Amino acid sequence: MGRGKKKQAECTYCGKIRRLSEDHVPPKGLWGEPYPLDLIVVPSCKECNDGFSKDDEYFRTIISIAEDVGDHPVVQQVLPIVNRSLTRKDFPGLPKTILRNTEIVYRQGTSGLYEPAALYTMDRPRIERVISRVIQGLFFHRFGRRLAPTYFAWSEMLGMVPTKVPPVFTPLLKAFNNERLEYIGNDGFVYGVLIDSEDPDMTFWILVFYGRCYFIGFTTPKEMKPGDGLEELIRSRFTKGHGLGDLTPNLQHLKTLGL
């Protein structure tokens, strides 16, 4: 408000010099009202600050109706809003999208009997767009500057209550301990970041929504695409010789988060 709105400055996302307003990271629509006071905001131009976009709404819907998140207080607050948005007659696109991508499967329950369950196929690119933006915003929030324009933010979804973390990520997760994690908005969002000591634009993130929905994210040079070289990248840049290898593995806090 006030000064920030009138003064021209650099937008967190596009880097253009504009009149800026505040953009919430992650989107504040993930919470219900009254909004927690500790939500993160970053300066953003009007074009980049599109409020609660369709991607954001999709993301909120998918993670809030997921199995096992329902007992989180933030989800209980936001679910009535999600349900309303799913029954809106003037905007049938979202429920249709979700139904089209849902199939009923039978799986073995704890009793040993097979029970029906809804299996939903997510629109990953859409989710990744939301997370990439969140990482760019968090980068600004933590380091007080934009991510270098030759770098980009990308993510991998570990899923809901991941029981098996892909081995390639274990050394990174081990490097986190409680002090490195920040709890935002009644624990509706938790994140942590590691920085490559030789390259301050190369970072690794862990993001947890509603205590159950896990992502890991990276900022890397644009030519360094996720995929084949990922394991090598992690080994060479984030673990060996960067002071991380000496940390006592502490997965206990991740267990308390459900990992």
Ligand SMILES: [Zn+2]
């Ligand atoms: Zn912008």
